[in-house]
Amino acid sequence: MSERxxxxxxxxxxxxxxxxxxxxxNAELASWLARVRGREDPNSKIGMEHRxxxxxxxxxxxxxxxVDRGDAVAITGRNGAGKSTILKLISRITAPTRxxxxxxxxxxxxxxxxxxxxxxLSGRDNIYLNGAILGMxxxxxxxxxRDIIEFSEIGPFIDTPVKRYSSGMYxxxxxxxxAHLDPDVMICDxxxxxGDLTFQQKCLQKMSEIAREGRAVLYVSHNMRxxxxxxxxxxxxxxxRLRYDGTVExxxxxxxxxxxxxxxxxxxxxxxxxxxxxxxxxxxxxxLNTPSLEYTxxxxxxxxxxxxxxxxxxxxxxxLIIKNSVTAPIAMTQTxxxxxxxxxxxERRIRLSLDSLAPGEYIMKLSLVxxxxxxxxxxxxxxxxxxxxxxxxxxxxxxxxxxxxxxxxHYRLKPLEFVD
Amino acid sequence: xxxxxxxxxxDTVIRPRTGWFDLDLKDLLRYRDxxxxxxxxxxxxxxxxxxxxxxxxxxxxxxxxxxxxxxFGSVAGLPTDxxxxxxxxxxxxxxxxxxxxxxxxxxxxxxxxxxxxxxxYFPRLCVPIATILTELINxxxxxxxxxxxxxxxxxxxxxPAVTPNWRLIALTPLLLLQLGVLGLGFGIIVSALTTKxxxxxMLVSFGVHLxxxxxxxxxxxxxxxxxxxxxxxxxxxxxxTPIIELxxxxxxxxDVYSYGYNLQSVIVTVVVFTxxxxxxxxxxxxxxxxx
Numbered sequence: 001m002s003e004r005x006x007x008x009x010x011x012x013x014x015x016x017x018x019x020x021x022x023x024x025x026n027a028e029l030a031s032w033l034a035r036v037r038g039r040e041d042p043n044s045k046i047g048m049e050h051r052x053x054x055x056x057x058x059x060x061x062x063x064x065x066x067v068d069r070g071d072a073v074a075i076t077g078r079n080g081a082g083k084s085t086i087l088k089l090i091s092r093i094t095a096p097t098r099x100x101x102x103x104x105x106x107x108x109x110x111x112x113x114x115x116x117x118x119x120x121l122s123g124r125d126n127i128y129l130n131g132a133i134l135g136m137x138x139x140x141x142x143x144x145x146r147d148i149i150e151f152s153e154i155g156p157f158i159d160t161p162v163k164r165y166s167s168g169m170y171x172x173x174x175x176x177x178x179a180h181l182d183p184d185v186m187i188c189d190x191x192x193x194x195g196d197l198t199f200q201q202k203c204l205q206k207m208s209e210i211a212r213e214g215r216a217v218l219y220v221s222h223n224m225r226x227x228x229x230x231x232x233x234x235x236x237x238x239x240x241r242l243r244y245d246g247t248v249e250x251x252x253x254x255x256x257x258x259x260x261x262x263x264x265x266x267x268x269x270x271x272x273x274x275x276x277x278x279x280x281x282x283x284x285x286x287x288l289n290t291p292s293l294e295y296t297x298x299x300x301x302x303x304x305x306x307x308x309x310x311x312x313x314x315x316x317x318x319x320l321i322i323k324n325s326v327t328a329p330i331a332m333t334q335t336x337x338x339x340x341x342x343x344x345x346x347e348r349r350i351r352l353s354l355d356s357l358a359p360g361e362y363i364m365k366l367s368l369v370x371x372x373x374x375x376x377x378x379x380x381x382x383x384x385x386x387x388x389x390x391x392x393x394x395x396x397x398x399x400x401x402x403x404x405x406x407x408x409x410h411y412r413l414k415p416l417e418f419v420d
Numbered sequence: 421x422x423x424x425x426x427x428x429x430x431d432t433v434i435r436p437r438t439g440w441f442d443l444d445l446k447d448l449l450r451y452r453d454x455x456x457x458x459x460x461x462x463x464x465x466x467x468x469x470x471x472x473x474x475x476x477x478x479x480x481x482x483x484x485x486x487x488x489x490x491x492f493g494s495v496a497g498l499p500t501d502x503x504x505x506x507x508x509x510x511x512x513x514x515x516x517x518x519x520x521x522x523x524x525x526x527x528x529x530x531x532x533x534x535x536x537x538x539x540x541y542f543p544r545l546c547v548p549i550a551t552i553l554t555e556l557i558n559x560x561x562x563x564x565x566x567x568x569x570x571x572x573x574x575x576x577x578x579x580p581a582v583t584p585n586w587r588l589i590a591l592t593p594l595l596l597l598q599l600g601v602l603g604l605g606f607g608i609i610v611s612a613l614t615t616k617x618x619x620x621x622m623l624v625s626f627g628v629h630l631x632x633x634x635x636x637x638x639x640x641x642x643x644x645x646x647x648x649x650x651x652x653x654x655x656x657x658x659x660x661t662p663i664i665e666l667x668x669x670x671x672x673x674x675d676v677y678s679y680g681y682n683l684q685s686v687i688v689t690v691v692v693f694t695x696x697x698x699x700x701x702x703x704x705x706x707x708x709x710x711x
Contacts, residue, residue: 007430015709088708092434092541095705101434115539118461120468129461132454133542161468 011099077237105184522603583673
């Protein structure tokens with residue numbers, strides 16, 4: 001049996017909702033006085049009849065898992081599921097409300113790149129300071145400093161204040177220190193990580209190295225492709241609870257199936273933007289030719305959209321906008337115009353060919369619009385985040401190359417042709 | 421049953437915030453290199469891109485003392501217990517500024533370092549301790565300057581103007597320790613409270629200023645004893661006062677009002693420091709949730 005490096009034992013974390021901190025003593029006293037006299041708190045939100053003293057929110061509830069040597073664990077879950085909170089607890093930035101976390105060896109996180117770097121200090125001094133902040137003592141840093149300087153490729157500038165460094169040099173140096181920490185458990189939260197592309201790739205490289213060397217990696221990311229490349233185990237969190245602990249494939253599936261990725265979805269009851277969905281409204285969407293909203297690179301998506309119209313319109317279109325996983329719009333397409341009558345419930349079955357979309361995760365935005373090419377466009381209804389879908393990578397379809405969306409974007413164009 | 425043995429084999433056990441006095445000295449000791457590096461950083465950074473550099477350590481007390489001598493000594497004509505004015509004010513001033521700097525610079529620990537604290541764990545107490553050590557070094561430089569002044573007074577042709585008390589001088593390290601611990605204690609109390617109430621940061625900057633006038637820096641305690649004898653008990657509650665009194669008595673030979681007040685001041689110091697560490701260790705684990 002391999003050695004256990006980390007045990008998270010029935011851990012819960014509670015946050016107080018609403019106004020947290022940043023209050024002045026004066027305001028606190030006023031609230032207290034009002035409570036004592038039984039009057040309304042002058043600092044409570046207007047409309048709140050009485051103060052809720054127990055307005056608490058459990059970011060994590062009773063989460064237990066353990067990590068052994070050689071594990072590369074992906075923590076998946078939707079925003080707010082508690083992924084980052086777990087990492088914060090493990091890296092001791094904040095304390096759990098209940099439960100216990102036991103760690104063997106050193107935990108380091110790739111978030112900490114360059115923390116504590118001081119602009120005025122030289123590169124060398126910063127290596128020592130940053131190393132000490134991350135938990136190395138002076139002797140340890142001294143024994144590694146040659147490697148660190150070499151790795152950072154900064155060489156002759158090592159005794160120059162880092163404020164004279166280019167941002168690239170700065171990141172290289174910071175990364176060099178973090179890379180030489182030799183942690184037993186490495187934590188990386190890609191959602192929070194900043195830095196340029198090469199830097200993020202270096203992080204990934206380093207993490208897979210660490211996992212291969214038989215240490216442990218905990219990885220939080222929304223990019224399911226890097227997750228499946230890097231990790232050999234997956235956890236799935238939902239609303240602060242651990243729902244699944246097992247294979248990374250299944251954790252990704254669960255993540256994919258959660259929330260908006262159900263095959264049949266009630267659109268009527270989710271909030272529509274102001275002024276939309278009044279005269280025409282999307283009621284329901286159902287995805288037809290897929291079990292999981294995962295498509296192959298040359299596949300096609302089919303769905304059925306049910307709507308209601310309270311007005312007649314001779315030129316109605318269903319418009320689909322595709323956004324990438326960070327909600328930047330990347331493509332638009334729409335149906336031919338069709339006619340609807342007043343008070344009509346209509347259903348349309350729609351097919352979208354996916355062969356020009358690159359592998360990755362996408363968000364669907366749907367609108368009901370009307371308009372002529374030269375006239376004004378009327379937006380009857382719009383839903384920003386109807387569903388998420390994934391296009392899985394298949395290098396065989398791309399001459400063996402793994403698609404890197406950060407480098408190559410979201411479109412897969414037809415191959416270049418030689419013209420003689 | 422085997423839980424205990426199991427717990428022993430882990431390097432770190434993270435538990436909820438519990439208990440009142442939750443100070444992990446072993447952890448702090450493990451990070452001593454960090455404290456030293458932070459002291460070094462504080463120094464390097466403080467005087468970077470200044471024309472006079474570290475000379476400021478000396479210029480500041482000299483100018484302040486000069487102003488005190490002119491305003492309080494010559495213009496107001498306050499008595500200085502028969503000791504040359506300049507050296508009298510200097511003695512009070514170096515002690516006071518050591519304490520005041522400790523207090524002011526540690527009081528912003530959490531707010532100033534929230535970026536750092538939000539990303540990586542290390543014993544938070546490292547930061548204020550490094551600040552105290554930085555201030556101690558500053559103090560020692562000023563102290564040497566003060567000793568030169570004392571030596572100058574001793575070697576006057578008209579006979580020594582000051583009469584150092586060698587037995588009391590032996591207590592100097594204890595006085596410095598007490599000043600530092602007191603500054604640290606008050607500082608971390610404020611730093612812990614400012615995470616919730618930002619007002620305190622405002623209070624500190626001018627509060628320290630006002631506090632100086634409640635302390636015999638620009639005048640002598642004997643003046644208070646003479647004019648308001650009934651107020652002495654209250655006046656001596658200020659824990660800094662007996663320290664400065666003793667310091668002057670040691671190096672300049674002024675009278676010590678009563679050693680009992682020094683004991684009282686030590687007790688206050690211990691209490692303030694304990695309260696400070698309790699508050700600090702309570703806040704440090706969860707302050708990232710409130711900032």
